[in-house]
Amino acid sequence: MKTATPSMARAINDRLALDLLLERGPLSAPQLRSLTGLSRPTVSDLIERLTEGGLIEAAGESGEERRGPNARVYALVADRAHVAGVDLRPDAVHVTVADLTGRVVGSAARAVGGDLVDLVEGVLAEAAGERALESVVIGAPGLVAPRDGELVSANDVPGWRSGLVGSWSQRLGGVPVVLENEVNLAAIAELRTGxxxxxxxxxxxxxxxxxxxxxxxxxxxxxxxxxxxxxxxxxxxxxxxxxxxxxxxxxxxxxxxxxxxxxxxxxxxxxxxxxxxxxxxxxxxxxxxxxxxxxxxxxxxxxxxxxxxxxxxSTVEGNAVLQGAVLTALDLARDNVYG
Structure with missing residues (x-):
């Protein structure tokens, strides 16, 4: 059995704290100690490390009578990265862009027509604005092979062809682009929020x-x-x-x-x-x-x-495919950014 190295232990503790901030919102150092079971020095080092890394920031005070460092609360830096979910159907493409906390910051939609690479790139650019994207997940009809992430056979989206996933990633400057069956993404939304x-x-x-x-x-x-x-x-x-x-x-x-x-x-x-x-x-x-x-x-x-x-x-309100795409893209981005 492997023994955790100091660097591995720090990485585990950092991710634990980040996940708690995602789940619960801003927390103080005493709250982080209580929720993680970590010692005061370990949490202090963790907060300093995550703040210097641009992952968390001070976000006011907790309102307790006692002031000072222990009353300060910390929150995730939400705009540290952004992701996009795409719902690509035979008639239209819908895009939602969210920050690392899952807050929607942009959206766009267009009718399907013309070249699909140009179309999706254009809708992503419209929804994202000046924001750089960390990951993109696209939901579309058809069987998506787990091994290479491409469709096993053509679907009924006009203009679909092999190699689209690589082309989208290239157009986006190497941003990871993942293709997934649209009903699979809807199931992710039902599992997480529905x-x-x-x-x-x-x-x-x-x-x-x-x-x-x-x-x-x-x-x-x-x-x-x-x-x-x-x-x-x-x-x-x-x-x-x-x-x-x-x-x-x-x-x-x-x-x-x-x-x-x-x-x-x-x-x-x-x-x-x-x-x-x-x-x-x-x-x-x-x-x-x-x-x-x-x-x-x-x-x-x-x-x-x-x-x-x-x-x-189903109890998912709105576009379940699009929500599942955003949730999946957030999982990928958080792993990349938070480790």
Whole structure:
């Protein structure tokens, strides 16, 4: 077993303090000592080191009667780095830029048209303004190979071609650019801020103009060998591809009971094979159906699947894909900046 070196111990303590400031906001030295269990000299050295490194700064005093160094509170330097999340669909591209604390500082959107490299670069520049980007995460339809981060096959975004990820990174001056399946990113948003908070295992079924799913097991997104985990749209149900049974163009002509029965048949495949314990209904269909649809799907699912499973409607407000992209980009940036 390796013994932690002094430099390793400092790095661990620094990251612990930074994560606490991310989670709780500004903290004083006594609060950091209480939350970390570290000694007074260790916390003093840590604060000095992080301040000199431009990662934290004094942000006023705690309001305690006793004044002086112990009352001073410290906060993250939020604009130390910025990230961008991108939702790239067949009809439009949406971009959100956030600082290291996750606060949104810019956004932009455009219709898809022309060269995709120029398009995404332009929308990123509009959203970021003069801010340099530390990392960019792009959500798009299709299977993304975990090994090289490229699409396994073409999607339905006009102008898509191989090599786009490298081209975007090059245009951005070498900024890391990560491509991810858009439903996988929506699952990250559900896990961190939505209906799946606190769940180690769940499946997100995306119901909208496109149909897909994402699998989270042990608190981790599972992509599969080639990025195809969760591609439920290809599943044959009653002799028909699942996507053709529940896509928006079809579901608009169904009553809720019939729609729920169809969704349950797809969900039953996940529950039978994975026993996730939780199914989240996302996309426009999941949001619009709400708790009523989730309840009917759960009732049907109890008759079809051998294992019990809760069904919940998505609770992520706004664009879940975009939020998942920002959260993923923040994870990458914080690791790069904080170590």
């Amino acid at each position: 209906a799946a908070q606190g769940a180690e295992d769940f499946v997100l079924i995306w119901l909208g103009d496109g149909v897909g799913a994402a699998v989270v097991l042990g608190g981790r997104l599972r992509r599969g060998m080639s990025g195809g985990a969760g591609e439920i749209g290809f599943l044959e149900v009653d002799g028909t591809a699942f996507c053709n049974l529940v896509t928006s163009s079809v579901s608009s002509g169904l009553d809720r009971t019939e729609f729920a029965a169809r969704v349950a048949k797809g969900a039953a495949a996940f529950v039978t094979l994975l026993d996730p314990g939780l199914v989240v209904l996302g996309g426009a269909g999941g949001h619009e159906g709400g708790d009523e649809l989730a309840g009917e799907v759960a009732a049907c699912l109890r008759k079809l699947a051998p294992a019990p499973s809760e069904v919940r409607a």
